[in-house]
Each structure stands twice: as C-alpha cells, then as structure tokens.
Amino acid sequence: MKKSVYNGLYLVIAILLVLPFVLPNSFYLDLVIRMAINAVIVLGLNLLIGFAGQISLGHAGFLGIGAYASAVLPTHFGWHPLLAMGAGAATTGILAALVARPIFKLKGNYLAMATLGLGIIINIALRNEAQWTGGPDGMPVPGMGLFGFELASDKHWYWVVALLLSVSVWASLNLIDSPFGRALRALHGSEVAAQVVGVDIVRYKVAIFVLSAVFASLMGSVTAHYVGFVSPNFADFFHSIELVTMVVIGGMASVYGSLVGAVLLTALPQALATFEGWETVVFGAILMLSMIFLPKGLVPTLAAKFGKGN
C-alpha cells in the first residue's frame, strides 16, 4: 500500500488527540462520541455497500441485537458485560450468515428486502418481549468495567471510542487493499468477470455482510453502555436508513467518506432542531440529491475535483 494512504489516518488520530482539549463543553464531547460511534458502524457498512455493492436496509437491527445483548444479559442473567457483548456479536454473526447465504445467490433488490425484513422482525420482537426488553419504553443498561476500571465519565468513553475509531480506519484501509478487498471491488465491478478470474462471489459477499453486521452489533453494545439506556428505536427502520445515508453522502467506497458522512449526519439533527418535522424531509432530499448529483458522494467527488485521485 502507498504510504500516502495512511496520511488520512494520521490526521484522524491527530484530530482525535486534540479534540477533547479544545471542545468547549460536555455537550460537544457527547456529540463527538456519537459521531465516532456512528463512524465505526458506517465504516463497516461502507465495506458492504460501497465496496461490495450490496445493500443492507437492516443494519439498525444488528445494532439493536448488540445493544440489547448488553442490556438484557447482564441485567437478567448477571453476565459480564464483555461476555454479553461477545454473545450479541456472535448471535448477529450467525443470523447474518443464515440470511446472507441463500439471499446472496440473488441480486440486490432481494437482499435489500431480506435485510429490511430481518431488521423489522428484530424491532418488533424487541418491542413485544417486554418482560425482557422493557417493551417500547426500553430499559437501563448496567455500567461497563474493564479490568477493574469503571468506564464512567464521558472522558473515559471518549478515549475508548477514539481508539476503536482509529483501529477501524486502519483496519478498513488495510482490508480494502488486501486480496479480500480486491475481490470485493472486483465483484462490485462485474460479478461475471470476478467469477471468471476465480472469485467465489457468494462466499465473499457473505463474509463482508457478516463482518459489517458484527461491527454494527459491537458498536450497538458500546452505544448501549455509553448511553446507559436502550430502546427499540436503536433497531428502527429509520435508523437503518440514517446509516445508509451516512455511507452515501460521505462517499460510497471511501473510508474517509464514511467519517465525513457520519460526522455530517450526526450533527444534522442538532442543526435542524429548530425546524421540527422537517428532519425527515431533509434526510430524504439529501439521499435523492446526493444520488442524482453526487453519485460517488462528497469525499470522492471533492477528491477528484482537486486532482488528488484516490
């Protein structure tokens, strides 16, 4: 890999190191933590949508499984939070694999439908199993401790999330440039051509789908512990769409695009708070306009314009 690709990573790390010392108050610290959490999820989703060209309209469902595993297992069964997080990730991975294998033999529209259906089923289950999940009202999540150290304040969480984000960016950059990443991009370009050169397209699609779902589940757990509360809105269809919007607006098949998309769209609801009710309209308009006029998304389009290439 060209060394220049890492320049962005160094920049991200530098920004993350400086941010907590320049943010004026805890409101902004909280906002940045949420941006970073979304960025990690979107990085995973972009591997699926942007690089492999396969859509998921149910990623919030996977997020919900992780979040609720972290809420339900420690609360009702006394599990250690880390163990619960792992169980959530494992459940998500198995579920994603079960759905993906038959579906990926078909084309995009069916995958969209299957993931969407799965997300909705998860959401309905979370709403209805009130004795475990608190129903539509949600439930509190016990605190998270690591090696006897309690993750209590926003500052603690900031460093955890900043570390996760840096590692995710680094891992994404490497993954894309690995044989695995090249296979993904090949099947996005032309499945037939990819098959001809010996890429087992179903296996790769399943692998990337499971990987991005597990990413989402783990970050669902992190969000649940950070916020200290879960509700079925975590697994809402609209939340899935928000995540897809972040991928699309930032830039499909762009690692840094995912970061920009997550930052912009996490901040947007704050900016729109004064225009209550118009949020949905703006989200929808952004989706349509960016697909029509910036089909590659902000970062790749700007990068092309300023001649930096990839």
Place this chain on the structure above:
Amino acid sequence: MLAQFLQFLFSGITVGATYALAALGFTLIYNASNVINFAQGEFIMLGGMLAVFFTQAGLPLPVALMLAILIPAIVGVLIEKLAIEPVKGAEPVTLIIITIGASLVIRGLSAVIFGKGTHSLPAFSGDAPIEILGATLLPQSLWVLGVTAVVVLALWYFFNRTLHGKAMLATSFNRLAAELVGINTSWVLFMSFAMSAALGALGGILLTPITLTSYDVGIMLGLKGFVAAVLGGLGNGLGAVVGGLLVGILEAMGAGYISSAYKDAMPFVLILFILFFMPRGLFGGKSTDRV
C-alpha cells in the same frame, strides 16, 4: 369455530386486496424499469390522507377521491422525471436509495402538512355489518374487493387488448427491441409510474375507512405490498394479486390464532422463507438472475 375462521378470512382478504393493489404497483414499475419503488407505500398513505383532507375541506366525495388519486399520480410522475430518469441505468443500490429518499420526503411533507395525528374517513356506504354464517362483513370490505376486482380486470384488458398496454408489455420484455419497433419507452416509464401511484392511492383510499390512516402508515403498507409482489414472483401481475391476498390472509390468521403482537412480523417471516426456498416466488417463471 367456523364463524371465527370466516371472520379472520374476511378481514384478511379485505386488507390483502389493498396489498394486491400495492403489489401491482410494484410490478408495473419493476417491469417497465427494473426499479423497486420503495416509495410505493407513500402513495397508499397519500391516497388515504388526501381523501380525508379533501372531504374535510368540504369537497363532494367523488371529487375528493378523484383528486386523491390524481395528486399521487402526479407525484409518481415527478419522481420518475426528476429522480429516476436522470440516473438511467444506475445500479439497484442507487435506485433503492433514491426511492427511499423520495419516500422520506413525501412522508415528512405529509407530517408537516397534515399533522402527526390519526385520521379517519367515513365508509362509502354505511357501517351496518352484513352477517354471513356467524361472521360479519363490513360494506366497506365489499367496496375494497369490488374495486380491486374491477381494477384487475381493467388492467388485464389494458395489457392484452390495447395498443398502449401491449407497448408497455413489450418494453418490459426488451426495452431495446421495443424502441426499435418505434415504442416510446420514456412514455412507458411515465405511464407506469403514474398508474402505479394511482393504484397505490386507490388502495389507500379504500382501506382508510377500515383501518384509519396517518402520515407514517406508508412504510408498513408498502413493504407488505412488496412482500406480496415478491411472493407472487416479482414482475408477475397475477402473482401480485394472489400474493397480496395470501399476505393479507396469513396476517389475519396469524393475528387471530398465533399472536396479534407479531401480526406485522408475519409477512416478513414469510418473505424470508420464500426467498430461501422459492426465490422466484409462486408464479415467477422468469429468471431472476439477469446479468
């Protein structure tokens, strides 16, 4: 026992008929353009909401209903002209995202214009239930079934007996060949979006006196219509109708005999099974594996 079963069957067929109209809408657009229109549910919602809005504004029922069909049809055409045609030939992912964007815009605007409350529309011909073998049937259900049947017959006539209909069919089979024999395929796209939106809106209008409506009912109704379309074999008209009725009946039976809390989940469990075991749906003869 029988009465209860019939009761579930009646309500299933009634709701299923509107899913069938939505599924026909999906089918029309899919055939003409290979686009899955995720905004189809919003047309259903718009139909119901506009009917309520115009009747409350004091317009006579027939005029209100005409407008409630016409406006969504115009919205459908606008989506096609402004958002689908400019990205001609784009990947499914792009098209899915655009139509989802359109659905959010329609849904958001409805919330702003009509408010977030629930609205109802009076039944077209009274609420006196009709008794059949111990089960009751609302007159509005007969309206739903009757109008759906008329629409299905009219569509059949249109596609099999008229030149315009045959032109649309030809386009769906092979766009290039259709253009070569002089069919205006952009007109076909235009028509398919207008008809699809009108069908959805009609379903929404018919259903509103039974189930009420609000700005956010579109997603579920649209998705169930899509389940119906896939169940019947995406792109197959007869399949769409049968699929719609089956989804409606399954949902009503599931709610009655298994769990009403999981009523909305039933169609999606069904669709996962269908995709696993019968990826082409019940009537899907055509290959789904296009390259």
